[in-house]
Structures are given as C-alpha cells and as structure tokens.
Amino acid sequence: MIQIKFPDGAVRSYEAGVSALEVAKSISEGLARKVLAAEVNGEVWDATRPINEDSALKLLTWDDKGGQSTFWHSSAHLMAEAIESQFPGVKFWVGPAIENGFYYDVDLGGRTISEEDLKALEKKMNELAKQANSYERKAIPKAEAIAYFEEKGDEYKLDLLQNLTDGEITFYTQGAFTDLCRGPHIPNTGFIKAIKLTNISGAYWKGDEKNKMLTRIYGVTFPSQKQLDEYLAMVEEAKKRDHRKLGKELGIYTTNDDIGQGLIMWMPNGTVIIEELEKLAKETENEAGYKRVVTPHIAKENLYLTSGHLPYYADSMFPPMEMDGEKYYLKAMNCPHHHKIFDAEPKSYRDMPYRIAEYGTCYRYEQSGELFGLMRVRCLHMNDAHIYCTKEQFAEEFKAVNDMYLKYFKIFGIEKYVMRLSLHDPEKLGQKYINEPELWLETESMVREVLIEANIPFVEVKGEGAFYGPKIDVQIWSAIGREFTLATNQVDFAQPRRFKLSFTNMNNEPEVPLIIHRAPLGTHERFIGFLIEHYAGKFPTWIAPLQxxxxxxxxxxxxxxxxxxxxxxxxxxxxxxxxxxxxxxxxxxxxxxxxxxxxxxxxxxxxxxxxxxxxxxxxxxxxxxxxxxxxxxxxxxxxxxxxx
RNA sequence: GCCGCUUUAGCUCAGCUGGUAGAGCAACUGAUUUGUAAUCAGUAGGUCGUUGGUUCGAUUCCGACAAGCGGCUCCA
The missing domain is CATH 3.40.50.800 (Anticodon-binding domain)
Known part of the structure; x- marks a missing residue:
C-alpha cells in the first residue's frame, strides 16, 4: 500500500501502481470524467500512469493550467494523426501547447496546404476524437528509437533524439499515430469535443532563418462546443478593439502606398491625441527637472560610427544619403544627438543630473513582414530623454524614472503589464552587444538591485538588452494578443565612453557619467495604438479628439x-x-x-x-x-x- | 527578409465554370422640422491594386511587382 497526499492535506492509502484516474474514480465518477492529467510530486503526469510510491497528488482538470496545456498538447497529437492520414509521408517537428491552443510544425514535403484542407483536417480530427483512443505511453531504449525513425527517414525526430538521454525516452501512441514525446497526455482522445484549426503559417526549423521553413498549423480545442463558441466570440470581440480597425473608423491615422510602408500619417483626430500626450509629457518632465531640446532627423556617418549604431545596428537603419562626399543617415535613435548637446558645454558635478528630453522623430528600417499597424512602423516619434548622472545619483534617478512610469500608468489605468529586465546574451558579445563583458554584468546587477530595492516585480530575459546596455522594458499585449514593448528604460555604460563624455567632479577631476535612456510613453505610434485598444476607442474626455x-x-x-x-x-x-x-x-x-x-x-x-x-x-x-x-x-x- | 493568404465604389462586401460590374452604408440633391442608437425619395461615384502574358475577348486563368493580413525571423 502507498500513501497519497492531496492538496487539502488529506492522506489516503491505495494499492501501489494505482493511477491518478483510479484515485479520482475512488472519490467520484464525476471527478474521474474531468481528470485530464495529474501533478505527482510537482511533476505533470499522465492520469493513467501507475504511481508506485508515497506521493503528493493533485488531479488536474480543465480549470488547471497544467490540465489545459496537457489537453492542447494531446490535441496537437490528434491533429498530427489527422495530418498523417491525409498527407501520408509528412514529417513532424514539434507540436507544443501555447497560450491559446497548440500548433504542430510539419514538413509537408513540398506540398502546400490551404484553408479547405483545414476543414477536412478538422473533420478527420473529430472522427478520430470520437474513437476515444487512449494515449499509450511506452518507454523506449534510445537505440530502438533511433532505429524507428531511421526506418521512417525522419531527420527531424532523429535530431530531437540527439539531445535526449537513453532511459528517458518515451513514445506515445494514439490510434494510428506514434510520436516521440515526453508527455504527458490526457487519458484518451474522446475528451476533445470541439476543434477549430485557426491558421497556417511558415516557421523556420528551430527558429533559425537560415533553416528550412516548415508549415505550422495552429489550432484550438475544448472539452465542449460551448467553450469553443465562447472562445471564438471572444476573439471576435478582440478584433473590434484592433487599433487598425478603430484607427481607420475614428479617423486617427492613415497610410498610403505613395508614402510608403510603415509610414504613418496622423489625421486631425490622431493629431489631437499626439498633442495631448506631448502636453502631458512636457508638464511631467518639467516637474521632474528635465529640459527640452530639439535635434535634426539626420546626421553624418561619423556620429554613428562613434555611437556604435553602424557596427551593431546598421541593418535596422535606412541606407545613407550621399552629399558632398559625406554620408548622411536618418537617425534611428536620438541619443547620439543628445550626447552632442551634453558635450556642447563643459559640465561639472553641479550640473548633474543633466536631463534632456525631446519627442524625437526616428526612422528604422524594419523588415517589411514585421510592420504592424501603429505598433511596428518605420517612422516613429519617441518620448525620449537622456539623464546624465554620476554613479552615486544613479539609483535615485533610476527610481525617479520608474515613478514617472507608474504615474503615467495610473493616469491611463494601465494595469496589465509586465516589467522585463532585458539582459545581454554572453554568446553574442561583439556581434549584437558591445564587447564589455564585465561592464555588462556590473550594470545589470545595478539595475537588478534598484528594482529589488524599489520592490518592483519583474522578470529577467536574456538576449533582449539594447546593444549598449541592459533595459527595463514594459511589456503589453495588443487586442489580438501580440506582445510589445510599450515603454523602455535603459542604462548605458558604453556610449559615455565612446563619446568621451565627462564632467568635472568635486575633486576637480574628469569623470565619465552614466546615462539613463528612458521613454515611458514609448513612441506616439505604439502608445496610441495601445491606447486605442486599451480604451476600445472610447477615450477619456481629456484626450478624446472630439469632446x-x-x-x-x-x-x-x-x-x-x-x-x-x-x-x-x-x-x-x-x-x-x-x-x-x-x-x-x-x-x-x-x-x-x-x-x-x-x-x-x-x-x-x-x-x-x-x-x-x-x-x-x-x-x-x-x-x-x-x-x-x-x-x-x-x-x-x-x-x-x-x-x- | 521567409512561408501562406488577400486586394472589386470613401467603408463593408456580392459577382458559378472567362463575354468590360452590383448591394447596403457614407457623399450629394430634394422632401420632411423631427426629443435620446438608422425618415423617405432621387443623383452621382469603379481603367475590378499595378504590370506583363494566354485568349477573338481577362475583374475572372498564369507570371512579376506593390500593399495588406496570419505567422516565422527580427525588434531600440
């Protein structure tokens, strides 16, 4: 006999080898019908897998995240089975559960798949689901697994196997489909009552653009038709908030083929919003001790060699214009111009912190496929400012910037966001990031400390830093669920040196300042795109184009x-x-x-x-x-x- | 940039297998003079994204390009 401990603390005895599903049945049949998977000692398991020792058990249903993701992952297998039956010989890469549903990456072997095919696949999936085939787990020796996929000529699964340890490899089979899979899965396909394949797209193998492009098929499933209907209705509602639709209907912005991709023209209604935002920014920044500056949209090549844009960032800039033997670039950032303003007059510690702000116009060559309404554009207006400060002043200044964020969020009622500490990726030093490994670590820990001290919740993400330093990004989600950085707050240890910036300290010695880049209101484009969706077009009176x-x-x-x-x-x-x-x-x-x-x-x-x-x-x-x-x-x- | 799809009036959309286009709303004109989410009638409006090709003939079939959409990659 083994002891099973439940989340409420209750302990019951069962025969060794009992499954979570059997445990559920012992409690009630109704519960057993809802159990999708189980958390055994903190690990998500098949509900049908035998439990052989004393364990803590949590039964997972649709109401648990783990239950949902198991359900969707199993749905991906069901979809794969349907795909294999309709397109024999296809090869599969991976098919994970995602936030809303699942996908499977497939090599269709040169064939293409259309919306019509999706309907047929859905139909097939429904048939297969009705068979209520169980998902059979089987542990397989690595050699045997390799032989199986060599036999099939499946280079994708063989690639996956390379990184797996012998003894930990499992296959899952449901109906006619067998897949290399860690699991877990729901008890059988009969749980899947409502199926919708949502879209098809391309996806690079292993996410690397140098690799072959696979076909990714997305879908979402539910334990009941009602839930699917509700989900689809919710998606429809979200579409009504889409800033591209409302932006047009409300006369906020327009674009035109003759102007160019990603170049926004603000119509009178949008311009009102811009002016109100700038007014707010000017008031707020004035109160916080910022001075305003204005700088040109272009600069000569040398500026961007100094700043590091050309070595690290050239792909995202428009190509240069040549004039009188000089190359001029459209600015992608305002910082180099601002540094030159800092440097225009000698500075002493008495001038610090020196804060300059500008709603700066920047141009970035975003790849055509990345443009997205107001959220990703090629000409943007940034709520930019740079704070030049001493090391001692850093924490306080950084905190003040953060308070400004929170002040803005309160005004706009922004509650759903995530602060992300974006760090460098040591493997990409010298390519994507300035090659100063120690300064990176030092600055990153400085920022981390301030965040912890100020009691600000955040997540850390490697490989999202700016090329010159770590950032705190404020992440938001568009109405249709895409994630964006709304605002950003960055520390720069590289540019002050590259620009040879200095101030005279109390000991009459030159000292290099630290720079904080900050843009709490992001860019007009993205911020207004966000506001349209946030308010569903119903702006508060102060910012409404027509009041x-x-x-x-x-x-x-x-x-x-x-x-x-x-x-x-x-x-x-x-x-x-x-x-x-x-x-x-x-x-x-x-x-x-x-x-x-x-x-x-x-x-x-x-x-x-x-x-x-x-x-x-x-x-x-x-x-x-x-x-x-x-x-x-x-x-x-x-x-x-x-x-x- | 890559994969797939889309592009018809200002907007939303019809237009079967090739024979040069239609509706509703908006606009304009007239009638109506209205009490809290659509008054009625009439008029005008389109080189069917652009450009090559196939064909007696292309909005329709094929190609290229452009823009948009869904993803991927990227993202300061």
Whole structure:
C-alpha cells in the first residue's frame, strides 16, 4: 500500500501502481470524467500512469493550467494523426501547447496546404476524437528509437533524439499515430469535443532563418462546443478593439502606398491625441527637472560610427544619403544627438543630473513582414530623454524614472503589464552587444538591485538588452494578443565612453557619467495604438479628439446650437455642431459610433432656458444642465485628466 | 527578409465554370422640422491594386511587382 497526499492535506492509502484516474474514480465518477492529467510530486503526469510510491497528488482538470496545456498538447497529437492520414509521408517537428491552443510544425514535403484542407483536417480530427483512443505511453531504449525513425527517414525526430538521454525516452501512441514525446497526455482522445484549426503559417526549423521553413498549423480545442463558441466570440470581440480597425473608423491615422510602408500619417483626430500626450509629457518632465531640446532627423556617418549604431545596428537603419562626399543617415535613435548637446558645454558635478528630453522623430528600417499597424512602423516619434548622472545619483534617478512610469500608468489605468529586465546574451558579445563583458554584468546587477530595492516585480530575459546596455522594458499585449514593448528604460555604460563624455567632479577631476535612456510613453505610434485598444476607442474626455458634440433636435434650434458651440470652444473644449438635416436618433447614433464622450441635445426647452440636455457616450441621458455649469464640469474633468 | 493568404465604389462586401460590374452604408440633391442608437425619395461615384502574358475577348486563368493580413525571423 502507498500513501497519497492531496492538496487539502488529506492522506489516503491505495494499492501501489494505482493511477491518478483510479484515485479520482475512488472519490467520484464525476471527478474521474474531468481528470485530464495529474501533478505527482510537482511533476505533470499522465492520469493513467501507475504511481508506485508515497506521493503528493493533485488531479488536474480543465480549470488547471497544467490540465489545459496537457489537453492542447494531446490535441496537437490528434491533429498530427489527422495530418498523417491525409498527407501520408509528412514529417513532424514539434507540436507544443501555447497560450491559446497548440500548433504542430510539419514538413509537408513540398506540398502546400490551404484553408479547405483545414476543414477536412478538422473533420478527420473529430472522427478520430470520437474513437476515444487512449494515449499509450511506452518507454523506449534510445537505440530502438533511433532505429524507428531511421526506418521512417525522419531527420527531424532523429535530431530531437540527439539531445535526449537513453532511459528517458518515451513514445506515445494514439490510434494510428506514434510520436516521440515526453508527455504527458490526457487519458484518451474522446475528451476533445470541439476543434477549430485557426491558421497556417511558415516557421523556420528551430527558429533559425537560415533553416528550412516548415508549415505550422495552429489550432484550438475544448472539452465542449460551448467553450469553443465562447472562445471564438471572444476573439471576435478582440478584433473590434484592433487599433487598425478603430484607427481607420475614428479617423486617427492613415497610410498610403505613395508614402510608403510603415509610414504613418496622423489625421486631425490622431493629431489631437499626439498633442495631448506631448502636453502631458512636457508638464511631467518639467516637474521632474528635465529640459527640452530639439535635434535634426539626420546626421553624418561619423556620429554613428562613434555611437556604435553602424557596427551593431546598421541593418535596422535606412541606407545613407550621399552629399558632398559625406554620408548622411536618418537617425534611428536620438541619443547620439543628445550626447552632442551634453558635450556642447563643459559640465561639472553641479550640473548633474543633466536631463534632456525631446519627442524625437526616428526612422528604422524594419523588415517589411514585421510592420504592424501603429505598433511596428518605420517612422516613429519617441518620448525620449537622456539623464546624465554620476554613479552615486544613479539609483535615485533610476527610481525617479520608474515613478514617472507608474504615474503615467495610473493616469491611463494601465494595469496589465509586465516589467522585463532585458539582459545581454554572453554568446553574442561583439556581434549584437558591445564587447564589455564585465561592464555588462556590473550594470545589470545595478539595475537588478534598484528594482529589488524599489520592490518592483519583474522578470529577467536574456538576449533582449539594447546593444549598449541592459533595459527595463514594459511589456503589453495588443487586442489580438501580440506582445510589445510599450515603454523602455535603459542604462548605458558604453556610449559615455565612446563619446568621451565627462564632467568635472568635486575633486576637480574628469569623470565619465552614466546615462539613463528612458521613454515611458514609448513612441506616439505604439502608445496610441495601445491606447486605442486599451480604451476600445472610447477615450477619456481629456484626450478624446472630439469632446462634445452639439445635437439640435431640428433646424429651428441651430442658432442656439451655434451659440452653445461658441461657448464651448471659447472655454477650450473641442466641440462640433451637427448641422445635418437628420432626426435626433440618427444624430445620436452617429455620434455614439464615433465614441464622442459628450452629446448635448438641444430643443425647445433647452433653448428657452439656456440649458443643455447631456448624454454621455455609452451611458445615455444624464439630464438637463445649465450650459456654463456643464462647461465648468467638463473643464475640470479635462484638467484632472480623469478617466471617466 | 521567409512561408501562406488577400486586394472589386470613401467603408463593408456580392459577382458559378472567362463575354468590360452590383448591394447596403457614407457623399450629394430634394422632401420632411423631427426629443435620446438608422425618415423617405432621387443623383452621382469603379481603367475590378499595378504590370506583363494566354485568349477573338481577362475583374475572372498564369507570371512579376506593390500593399495588406496570419505567422516565422527580427525588434531600440
């Protein structure tokens, strides 16, 4: 007999060799029907695998992350079985569970697969799922596994086997499909009740662009059709928030073939948002002791040799323009220009920290396939600033920058984000990262310490640093789930030396400053892209392109409408008057769809009393109010940058 | 940049197997003068992304290019 301990602390005795599924059955049949996998002593196992010694056991169902990922991984195997039956001779690479579903990378051997094929595959998968075939686990000696895949001529699985240790190799078989797999899997395919193959794409083998491109097929499955329907409805909802769709509908930005890929033109509505953001940034930075500067969009080659852009970053820059025997580059970053401003006048410790800010325009040659609405563009406007400080001042300055982030996040109600400490990859020193191994480690630990001290939760990621130093990136997700760096805060130990920057310290000696690069509002492009999705286009009044729309019941009240409009505009409120010959219902509908925060309905009653009937976007009729009282209230809301 | 898909009126989309195009909304004109999410009627609007080819004839078939979309790679 063995002792099984449950998460609630209860302990029960079972025969050795009992499976998690049998344990579940001993508790209740209903539970057994829901068990997908089990966590045995902290490790996720097949629910059917025998447990031979005293163990801590947690039964995993759909409600557990481990249960879900097991379900999706098993679904990937089911899909592979269907693919193999429809396209005999294909070879498989890997098929993991991902955040929303799973994929499998397949070498179709020169064949292509279409949307039609996906439907057929779904149908086949449904058939196979109904057979409720169990996933059979089998331990295989390495030699035998190699022989099996050599026989099949499967170079992909042979490649995977290379890195596996003899004795730890397992095969899983369900129905006619056998795969090299660590597992675990759900008990049988019958659990998979709802299947949707979502898309097909290419993916480089092992993620290396030098390798062959495999076909990646994505899918998502659920234990019930209802859950799939809900998931698909949620995806549809997310699409409605997509900044590319709303950006067009709300007249925020446009692009044009004759202008070029990834080059955003801000329309009047978008420009209002830009101006409000800049106003906020200027106020905030002024308060925090920053000075503003303005620099040109181009610079000569030598600047970028000094900065290290050309050795480390040339691929992401537009090619140079030649003039009078000189090469000029469009700037990809503002820092080198700012360094030259720092260096323009001699500095002493009394000038430190020296903080300069600019909404700088940068141009980056992003590869065409990487462009994405407002989120990845080729011309961007960065909420940039550089802080030149002494080593002693570093922690305090870094902390102050961080506080500024949090201040902004509060204003915008940004709650879902992850702070990421982005470090260098020692293997890429001298290629992607400036070759100063010790300085990297020193700076990275400096940043880490500040984060820990300030009690800021963060994750560490290797190989995401800037070429000149570590960063703290703020990661966000677009409506359709793509991850982006919204804001960034970086430490630079390399450029101060490369630019031979110095200040005179208290001992009258030259000293090299540290530089903090920071962009809490990221770029206008990405930030506004994010805001559109964050607010689903319903901007708070202070930032809304149009704040108030005056809607007369009929032409008879147009004069009064003009009068109200004049008062609103005089008060600095962005307002318009609907002069169309339409019924009030139509005017309201159109204004609601444009997501204007306030509508002022005016008719006989309001005109005679000098009042307005207020309607709040999305909330409906709010009652009648005196025009000036309304104006005062909205002005206050704008000044407070209130979010509702 | 790579793999796959897409491109028809300002927007959203129809248009079977090749015989030069349609709807709704928007726009404009007129009627209506309206009380909290679509009043009615009429008018105008397209070299069917661009460019080669096949064909008596191409929006439709094939190629190239461009842009967009889904991923991969990349990402300051």
């Amino acid at each position: 108030v729309k005056v809607l007369p019941i009929s032409d008879k009240f147009m004069d009064y409408g003009k009068n109200v409009l004049k008062q609103l505009r005089k008060a600095g409120i962005r307002a318009e008057l609907d002069e169309r010959n339409e019924k009030i219902g139509k005017k309201i509908r159109d204004t609601e769809l444009m997501k204007v925060p306030y509508m002022l309905v005016i008719g006989e009653k309001e005109a005679s009393e000098g009042k307005v009937a207020i309607r709040r976007q999305g909330k409906g009729d709010m009652g009648v109010e005196d025009v000036q009282a309304f104006i005062g209230r909205v002005q206050q809301e704008i000044t407070d940058r209130s979010s509702d």
